[in-house]
Amino acid sequence: MSTLEHDNNTGQQTNVDWRDHANCKGRLPLFFAPKAERPEARARREAKAKRLCDACSVIAECRTFARENREYGYWAGESEEDRHLLGYRVSAPIGVRTRLAREAAQQKQTA
Numbered sequence: 001m002s003t004l005e006h007d008n009n010t011g012q013q014t015n016v017d018w019r020d021h022a023n024c025k026g027r028l029p030l031f032f033a034p035k036a037e038r039p040e041a042r043a044r045r046e047a048k049a050k051r052l053c054d055a056c057s058v059i060a061e062c063r064t065f066a067r068e069n070r071e072y073g074y075w076a077g078e079s080e081e082d083r084h085l086l087g088y089r090v091s092a093p094i095g096v097r098t099r100l101a102r103e104a105a106q107q108k109q110t111a
Contacts, residue, residue, distance in 0.1 A: 018061040023052040032073040046074050053077040 024031055030049040033042055053059055059076045066075030067088045073080065080090040 018058045018065075021058050022062060023056040024049070027052070031075070046079060049074045050077050 019025065030045055030052070033045070037045070053062075053074075053076055056062070056076075063076035063078065065071070066078065067083055067086075070088070070090050071080070071083075072091055075083075078086075084090050
């Protein structure tokens with residue numbers, strides 16, 4: 001998770017974690033849903049988060065971390081539903097459950 005970086009001021013090598021350079025640092029509410037968040041609010045929150053992710057210099061490291069660690073929340077421009085649909089295991093793909101329930105209800109109405 002951390003890499004060695006040369007400090008030009010001291011001439012020494014220091015450990016640097018990619019998360020220290022992330023655009024989302026200190027903005028956690030954008031990346032993790034509050035309890036009972038409505039779908040419309042989630043879409044707005046994730047759109048704001050995506051703008052930060054798209055401009056982030058460590059998006060590749062973030063995406064790898066989220067996928068390998070089965071993270072919950074919005075990481076590197078991907079929700080847990082996105083990661084699930086790409087074939088990565090996630091602990092709670094909330095969007096998938098909602099979408100599947102909605103599709104099942106629609107099928108019952110048309111049947």
